[in-house]
Amino acid sequence: IAGITQAPTSQILAAGRRMTLRCTQDMRHNAMYWYRQDLGLGLRLIHYSNTAGTTGKGEVPDGYSVSRANTDDFPLTLASAVPSQTSVYFCASSPGFSYNEQFFGPGTRLTVL
Amino acid sequence: GQNIDQPTEMTATEGAIVQINCTYQTSGFNGLFWYQQHAGEAPTFLSYNVLDGLEEKGRFSSFLSRSKGYSYLLLKELQMKDSASYLCAVRDKDYKLSFGAGTTVTVRA
Numbered sequence: 001i002a003g004i005t006q007a008p009t010s011q012i013l014a015a016g017r018r019m020t021l022r023c024t025q026d027m028r029h030n031a032m033y034w035y036r037q038d039l040g041l042g043l044r045l046i047h048y049s050n051t052a053g054t055t056g057k058g059e060v061p062d063g064y065s066v067s068r069a070n071t072d073d074f075p076l077t078l079a080s081a082v083p084s085q086t087s088v089y090f091c092a093s094s095p096g097f098s099y100n101e102q103f104f105g106p107g108t109r110l111t112v113l
Numbered sequence: 114g115q116n117i118d119q120p121t122e123m124t125a126t127e128g129a130i131v132q133i134n135c136t137y138q139t140s141g142f143n144g145l146f147w148y149q150q151h152a153g154e155a156p157t158f159l160s161y162n163v164l165d166g167l168e169e170k171g172r173f174s175s176f177l178s179r180s181k182g183y184s185y186l187l188l189k190e191l192q193m194k195d196s197a198s199y200l201c202a203v204r205d206k207d208y209k210l211s212f213g214a215g216t217t218v219t220v221r222a
Binding site: 041042043045058098106 | 161
């Protein structure tokens, strides 16, 4: 059982380029989340999805978009990357939105130059 | 929104006890969580408190006082593998988590 996977592991991207970070889980969890983690700021919620077909905005959604076409996949897209989006991105999932534990993927380290 | 404060760093000796404090201000409290994150890895769930009092789970315990907006994570019988960052998180009435910046605990032999 893989749990939750993210791709790529790391990426260096030129400013202005479009980038999609992939997240897949095989636990049949309904809820999925995207966070970014920056030194001194902790994890911040970007977007979330309660169930397939629905998405919502978190604390820092600007510059990012998500889709939830099915239960397993929750890609995060940066339409036009900027250096301030340099961060470590974590995808997480939970059986339901009110479930206590969230399960995190291994993260994607993104550098925008 | 949430305002979550925890110390940046703590150092302790193997076998000792360390207490990590977390204070928060929130507009709608719906639970407090602690996660552990080893360097370069994903966070993993440690504990959950929604009512006042102490929750014990092996060597780790978590305490909550809702009236004071205060929680602590107690790590007993410290082991080298406990060297990690410990993240305090508060859930709001919309079930969204807000995390503190984390406390890096270094365990020395």
